[in-house]
Amino acid sequence: MAQEISAGAEGLLFLPYLAGERTPYSDADARGAFLGLSLRHTRAHMARSVMEGITMSLKDCLDLGEQSGVQASRIFLSGGGARSAFWQQMAADIFEIEVARAGSDEGPAYGAALLAAVGVGIHESVQAACATCVRVKDTAKPNSAQADRYRRLYGIYRTLYPALTGFYKMDASFINGYA
Numbered sequence: 001m002a003q004e005i006s007a008g009a010e011g012l013l014f015l016p017y018l019a020g021e022r023t024p025y026s027d028a029d030a031r032g033a034f035l036g037l038s039l040r041h042t043r044a045h046m047a048r049s050v051m052e053g054i055t056m057s058l059k060d061c062l063d064l065g066e067q068s069g070v071q072a073s074r075i076f077l078s079g080g081g082a083r084s085a086f087w088q089q090m091a092a093d094i095f096e097i098e099v100a101r102a103g104s105d106e107g108p109a110y111g112a113a114l115l116a117a118v119g120v121g122i123h124e125s126v127q128a129a130c131a132t133c134v135r136v137k138d139t140a141k142p143n144s145a146q147a148d149r150y151r152r153l154y155g156i157y158r159t160l161y162p163a164l165t166g167f168y169k170m171d172a173s174f175i176n177g178y179a
Contacts, residue, residue, distance in 0.1 A: 002048035003086050007093070007149045009045045011036040014053030015160055024060045025161055029168040035160060051087055052150075055094045056157045062095055074098045076134070078107025085140070093146040094154065103135030 013035045020028035034049065062072060075095055081087050082101045092099040104110050114129040123129035 001044040002051055005044050005048040007052075007090075007146055008153050009049040009052060010040065011038075012041050012045050012049040013153075013157060013160065014046075014049040015157075015164070016050070016053045016057050017161075021057075021161070024064050027161075027165070027168065030161065030164075031168060033160075033164065051090060052094070052153070053157070055087070055091050056154055058091070059094050059154060060158075072097060074100055074139070076100050076102045076107070076136075078102040078110070079105055082107075085138070088138075089140045089143070089146075092140040092142045094150045096142050096147050096151070098139050098141050100139045101137040103137050 015030075015033045015035070017027075017030035018032040021030040034046065062075070065072065072095075075091065075097060077088055077091065077099060078101075082105065085101075088099050088101055102110075110133075114123070114133060115126065117123050117133075118126055118129050123132065
C-alpha cells in the first residue's frame, strides 16, 4: 500500500516518538505526531509516512555516528522490516548509502553472539567474525533522484522536534495522558 504513494507522502510527515525519544533527543516526554495531515491523505499515505519517519529517525542516529567520526560504507537491515525490499530501497535513498539485507533475521541476537565469539577467542576480531559469519541476502544502492527528494524532506523533518519541544513540556503529565 505504501508503495503506491510517492516519496514524501504528499506532505505528510510522521514523528515516530511513540515512547519518547532517546536518540538524538533524550526526551521521555516527546510524542509521535502526524504533521501536514489533510483530507487527501489516505491510509496508504499514513503507512508511507510512518515508514519514512522511522527511517529518518534512524538517519538521525547515523548522523550522530558520522559527527563522532564513524563513517558507514554500508548499512545492514535485519528483522521484520528487512523483509521488505521496498523499505530497504527507501532506507538506501534516505541514508544515501548502500543498504544490505542480512541473510539472518536475528540481527541483534546474532550480533551479540558474534561479539561473544570474539570475546572468547573464536574469532580474532569483529571484522573477522563478520567476514566469516555474516551473509548478505541482497543490496540496494541509493537512487539519486529519490535521495535528493529525501534530503530535502529530511531537512524539514529535522525542524519538527525542536518546533514541538515546548508543546511536549507544557504539562507532560496531562499531554501524556497521566492526569
